Amino acid sequence: MKAISTPSQPPRDVRDAEDLLEAVQSAVAAKTTIDLRGSGRHLERGRPVHADQIVNLAPMSGIVTYEPDELVLIAKAATPLSDILKTLDDAGQMLAFDPPLGALNPEEAKGTLGGVMATNLAGPRRLVAGAARDYLLGFQAISGRGEQFQSGSRVMKNVTGYDLSKLMVGSYGTLAVMHEVTIKTMPKPEYGVSLIVKARDLENAGAAMRAAFASPHEPTAGAIIPAQTSIYSKVKKINDMGQQSVLVVIRIEGFKVSVKDRMKAISDLLKPYGEQLTLTEKESDTLQAELREVTLLPEQKNRVLWKISCPPHQGAGLMEKILARPHCRAYADWAGGLIWVSHPAGHDGGAGPLRELLTATGGHATLVSAPQSMRETTDVFHPQPQALQDLTRRVKASFDPLGILNPGRMYEGI
Amino acid sequence: MQMPEPDQDIIRQQAKIAADLTKLIGAEGVVSDQNAMSVFESDGLNGYRQTPMVVALPANAQDVAKVMKYCQKHDIKIVPRGAGTSLSGGALPLADAVLLGLSRMNQILEIDYENRAVVAQPGVTNLAITHAVEDKGYYYAPDPSSQIACSIGGNVAENSGGVHCLKYGLTTNNLLGIEMVTMDGEIIRLGGKHLDAEGYDLLGVMTGSEGLLGIVTEVTVRILQKPATRKALLIGFSSSLSAGEAVGAIIADGVIPAGMEMMDNPAINAAEDFVAAGYPREADALLIVELDGPEAEVKALTDRVAAIVKTKDATSIRVSETEEERELFWAGRKSAFPAIGRISPDYLCMDGTIPRRQLPEMLSRMSRMSQQYGLRVANVFHAGDGNLHPLIMFDSNAPGELERAEEFGADILRSCVELGGVLTGEHGVGVEKRDLMHEMFSEDDLKQQQRLKCAFDPGHLLNPGKVFPVLHRCAELGRLHVHHGQLPHPDLPRF
Numbered sequence: 001m002k003a004i005s006t007p008s009q010p011p012r013d014v015r016d017a018e019d020l021l022e023a024v025q026s027a028v029a030a031k032t033t034i035d036l037r038g039s040g041r042h043l044e045r046g047r048p049v050h051a052d053q054i055v056n057l058a059p060m061s062g063i064v065t066y067e068p069d070e071l072v073l074i075a076k077a078a079t080p081l082s083d084i085l086k087t088l089d090d091a092g093q094m095l096a097f098d099p100p101l102g103a104l105n106p107e108e109a110k111g112t113l114g115g116v117m118a119t120n121l122a123g124p125r126r127l128v129a130g131a132a133r134d135y136l137l138g139f140q141a142i143s144g145r146g147e148q149f150q151s152g153s154r155v156m157k158n159v160t161g162y163d164l165s166k167l168m169v170g171s172y173g174t175l176a177v178m179h180e181v182t183i184k185t186m187p188k189p190e191y192g193v194s195l196i197v198k199a200r201d202l203e204n205a206g207a208a209m210r211a212a213f214a215s216p217h218e219p220t221a222g223a224i225i226p227a228q229t230s231i232y233s234k235v236k237k238i239n240d241m242g243q244q245s246v247l248v249v250i251r252i253e254g255f256k257v258s259v260k261d262r263m264k265a266i267s268d269l270l271k272p273y274g275e276q277l278t279l280t281e282k283e284s285d286t287l288q289a290e291l292r293e294v295t296l297l298p299e300q301k302n303r304v305l306w307k308i309s310c311p312p313h314q315g316a317g318l319m320e321k322i323l324a325r326p327h328c329r330a331y332a333d334w335a336g337g338l339i340w341v342s343h344p345a346g347h348d349g350g351a352g353p354l355r356e357l358l359t360a361t362g363g364h365a366t367l368v369s370a371p372q373s374m375r376e377t378t379d380v381f382h383p384q385p386q387a388l389q390d391l392t393r394r395v396k397a398s399f400d401p402l403g404i405l406n407p408g409r410m411y412e413g414i
Numbered sequence: 415m416q417m418p419e420p421d422q423d424i425i426r427q428q429a430k431i432a433a434d435l436t437k438l439i440g441a442e443g444v445v446s447d448q449n450a451m452s453v454f455e456s457d458g459l460n461g462y463r464q465t466p467m468v469v470a471l472p473a474n475a476q477d478v479a480k481v482m483k484y485c486q487k488h489d490i491k492i493v494p495r496g497a498g499t500s501l502s503g504g505a506l507p508l509a510d511a512v513l514l515g516l517s518r519m520n521q522i523l524e525i526d527y528e529n530r531a532v533v534a535q536p537g538v539t540n541l542a543i544t545h546a547v548e549d550k551g552y553y554y555a556p557d558p559s560s561q562i563a564c565s566i567g568g569n570v571a572e573n574s575g576g577v578h579c580l581k582y583g584l585t586t587n588n589l590l591g592i593e594m595v596t597m598d599g600e601i602i603r604l605g606g607k608h609l610d611a612e613g614y615d616l617l618g619v620m621t622g623s624e625g626l627l628g629i630v631t632e633v634t635v636r637i638l639q640k641p642a643t644r645k646a647l648l649i650g651f652s653s654s655l656s657a658g659e660a661v662g663a664i665i666a667d668g669v670i671p672a673g674m675e676m677m678d679n680p681a682i683n684a685a686e687d688f689v690a691a692g693y694p695r696e697a698d699a700l701l702i703v704e705l706d707g708p709e710a711e712v713k714a715l716t717d718r719v720a721a722i723v724k725t726k727d728a729t730s731i732r733v734s735e736t737e738e739e740r741e742l743f744w745a746g747r748k749s750a751f752p753a754i755g756r757i758s759p760d761y762l763c764m765d766g767t768i769p770r771r772q773l774p775e776m777l778s779r780m781s782r783m784s785q786q787y788g789l790r791v792a793n794v795f796h797a798g799d800g801n802l803h804p805l806i807m808f809d810s811n812a813p814g815e816l817e818r819a820e821e822f823g824a825d826i827l828r829s830c831v832e833l834g835g836v837l838t839g840e841h842g843v844g845v846e847k848r849d850l851m852h853e854m855f856s857e858d859d860l861k862q863q864q865r866l867k868c869a870f871d872p873g874h875l876l877n878p879g880k881v882f883p884v885l886h887r888c889a890e891l892g893r894l895h896v897h898h899g900q901l902p903h904p905d906l907p908r909f
Contacts, residue, residue, distance in 0.1 A: 067769075070665075133610075146894075151863070155768065156580075157840060158839060159573045159622045159838050159841070160847075160851075161851070162622070163586065163621060164619070164866070167614055187665075187667075214527065215639065254707075363606065364608070385602075385603075388613070392613055392616075398869040399866075410613065
C-alpha cells in the first residue's frame with residue numbers, strides 16, 4: 001500500500017454499524033487505507049495520516065441508554081461530548097476522568113465521546129479519579145479485518161475475557177473502529193474550592209504538594225504554576241499572587257460539610273510552606289478549567305506543546321530543569337505527575353532534550369500540538385524499546401493485519 | 415472438564431527437562447519428585463487436580479526468562495502460579511507442562527512514599543503490601559477475600575477485586591506498572607511510577623489475562639492514605655426488592671459508599687449462627703453500607719443513607735458506634751463462606767455480575783432453580799457493583815449432586831448473561847467458566863481475543879486450556895475472510 005498525501009477516493013459518511021462494516025470490508029477487499037474522522041477535533045494529535053479515503057463517523061451519534069442509578073451510559077461513538085455532558089449534568093453526574101473539552105465552558109465542548117476514548121484524554125481529576133481508560137466498560141467495534149466484535153459489558157465488575165476496552169482507549173483508531181461505547185458515570189461533587197499556597201520556589205512547591213497528598217484529607221487535584229505561567233489565568237487572584245512566585249493549587253471537592261473540614265485541615269498543614277489564599281467556588285472552577293484546557297500556555301506561532309507524564313514527586317525538579325531551557329514555559333498538574341510544556345519549535349520542538357531528561361526519572365513525553373511538518377519527522381509518541389515496539393506491532397497486526405485503519409497515526413506503520 | 419491432550423513425547427522427557435531446568439535456574443528452583451509436586455496439583459478450585467510434569471520456582475526475572483526461552487525452544491507448555499488461590503482453576507497444572515511458580519519472588523523491593531507507590535515482586539501477598547506501609551497511614555485498596563494468602567502477581571493476572579471496588583476500583587485501577595517476561599523470554603516494562611503507560615495500554619490488557627499472555631515479574635501499585643473515619647450501617651429489609659431499590663437510591667443521590675454488601679435470608683441466618691453479629695434473622699435481605707472518609711463527611715452521609723433507606727421500607731437500621739462494632743457487622747459477611755461450609759458438606763461459590771436493577775428477577779429465578787435442582791442456595795452480593803456470589807450447597811458424597819450443583823451454577827451464569835451481565839465479576843474464567851464463554855461472546859468476539867493471544871504467544875504454550883473453549887491455531891486465526899459458521903479445521907481441540 002503506498003502512502004499518498006491526499007485521499008484518492010471521495011470521503012464516505014457512515015450512518016450506522018452496518019454501513020461502517022461495509023466501508024471497512026470494502027477497504028480490506030481493495031487493500032486501501034482509511035482515515036477515521038469523528039468531529040476532527042484531534043486531527044493535530046498523533047502523526048499525520050495519509051490514507052486513501054476519509055471515513056466520516058459523525059452520523060453515528062446519539063445516546064442509547066442512560067441509567068444514572070446504575071452509573072452507566074451507552075452511546076454511539078460519535079455522540080458530541082457536549083450532548084453527553086448536558087445529559088449527565090441534568091442527572092447530577094459527570095465524566096469523572098474530567099476530559100479536556102476543547103473549551104472552558106462545558107456547553108461549548110468540542111469533539112465526540114469516541115474521540116475522547118481514542119485519545120485517552122483526562123484532566124486534573126485524573127490523579128485521583130482515573131483516566132478515560134478506567135471508565136470504558138465495554139464497546140462494539142469493527143476491526144481492521146472488517147469484522148464486528150464486542151468486548152466488556154455494561155457492568156463495572158467484569159473479568160470475563162481479556163480487557164480489550166483498555167486496549168481500545170488511547171489506540172487512536174489504529175486497531176478497530178468503535179461504534180458504540182459503554183461508560184461508567186459518576187455523581188458530580190456537591191462543592192469544590194481550591195487552596196492556593198505561594199511557595200518560595202519549585203522545590204518548596206513540590207514539598208507542599210507532597211505534604212498535601214500524604215495527608216488523609218483527600219485532595220482531589222493538585223497543580224504547580226510557575227510565575228511566567230500564572231499571568232495567563234483569567235482568575236485575578238492568580239495573576240496578582242503569581243507574579244513573582246510559584247503557586248501550589250490544591251483542589252478539594254465533595255460534600256460541602258466535608259470540603260470545609262478538609263480545606264481547614266490542609267490549610268493548617270500547609271502553613272509552613274507560604275502565604276495562602278482560597279479561591280471561591282467560581283474562581284476555583286475557572287482555574288480548574290484553565291488547567292484542564294491548557295489555556296495557561298496559549299498557542300503561539302513557532303511553539304509546540306508537550307505533555308510529560310512522570311512520577312509525581314519528580315515533577316517539580318523536572319520542571320525546574322525544563323524552565324531553565326531557553327524560552328520554555330510550563331506548569332504541572334496531577335500533583336506533579338503531568339507537566340505541560342510550551343517549547344520553541346526549533347527543529348524537533350525539544351524532543352531530544354526533553355526525553356533525555358526523562359531517562360533519569362521514568363515517564364514519557366508526547367507531542368500534543370505541533371505543525372504537521374514536525375509531526376511527520378519527530379516521534380510524536382515516546383519511542384519504545386525494541387521488544388515493546390515489536391510486541392506493539394504484533395498487537396496492531398492482530399486487529400488490523402493489512403494496516404488499513406489510521407495508518408501511521410501512532411508510530412511508523414502503526 | 416476436558417483439557418488439551420497431553421503430549422506424550424514431552425512427558426517422556428520429564429527427567430531431561432527437569433535436569434535442563436536445574437542447569438538453568440539451580441536445584442533449589444526445580445521440583446520434580448511426584449510427592450513433592452502434589453502440593454501444586456490444584457488451586458482454590460480444588461475439585462480439579464493434576465500433578466504437574468515439573469515445577470520451576472525461579473528466583474528472579476532473568477530465571478523466568480531462561481525458563482521461558484527454554485520452553486519456547488522445546489515447545490513445552492507453561493502454567494503460571496502465584497499463591498494458588500484462584501477460584502476458577504487458573505493455576506490448574508497440565509500433565510505435560512512446566513508449572514512456573516512465583517512464590518520465591520516474595521520481596522517488597524521499594525516503598526516510595528513520595529510517589530505513593532510500592533514496588534514488589536509478584537509473590538508478595540496482597541495484605542503484606544498494606545502491612546508494609548500501614549505505619550505511615552497508607553494501605554493498598556483492592557482487598558480480595560483471600561488477601562492474607564493471594565499474591566500481588568496473581569491479583570494482576572486475575573484483576574482481583576474485593577468489597578471496596580465501587581469506590582476504589584479493581585486491581586487494574588490501582589496498578590501503575592509491571593515488569594513482565596514474554597513467551598520468547600523478552601523482559602518488558604509497562605508503566606512505572608507515572609500515570610498512563612504510553613502507546614497501547616498493554617498494562618491494562620495484561621491485567622486480568624489469567625496467565626495467558628506473559629509472566630509478571632514485578633509489580634508497582636499505588637497506595638492510598640487510610641480514610642480518617644469508617645462507619646458501617648446494618649440495614650434489614652422485608653424484601654430483596656426494597657433492598658435493591660435502596661441501593662439504587664443511595665447511588666442516585668450521589669453517595670458512593672466504600673462498600674455496599676447484600677445478603678439474603680439463608681446467608682443472614684448461616685452467618686448469624688456462625689458469628690452472632692446481631693444480624694436481623696427475620697429480614698429477607700440485609701444491607702451493609704460502609705462509609706469512609708473525613709469525620710464530618712462520614713457523619714453527614716450516615717444520616718443521609720439512613721434517611722434514604724427509611725423511604726425504602728427498611729425494617730431495621732443500626733449504625734456502628736465503635737470500630738469493634740463495625741468489624742462485628744462485617745464479621746458475618748466475611749465469614750459467609752465458612753458459615754455455609756458449616757451447614758452443608760460442600761458448596762460451590764459462583765461469581766456472576768448483573769445490572770443491579772435485575773437483582774429481584776435474578777433472585778426469583780434462583781429460587782425457582784433451587785427447587786428444580788433440589789439444592790439449597792444462599793446469596794452474598796457486592797450490591798454496589800452488581801457482583802453476585804451465590805453459594806450452592808451440595809454433598810459430594812451423594813451420587814450426582816456435584817454434577818447437579820455444577821449445572822445449577824451454569825444456569826445461574828447463563829441467567830446473568832441473559833439479564834445483561836457477565837459470567838465472572840472477579841474470580842476469572844479459568845477452566846471453571848471456559849465452556850460457557852459462548853454464552854457471552856460470539857465466535858468472532860472470541861477469535862479477536864485469541865488473535866491478541868497470538869500476538870503474545872503464537873505457539874499457545876502459556877496456560878493453554880484456560881479461558882477459551884476452542885484452541886484455534888494462530889495461523890488459522892490470522893487468515894482473512896474466514897467463512898462463518900463452518901468448521902474448516904475439524905481436528906482443532908474443542909473442550
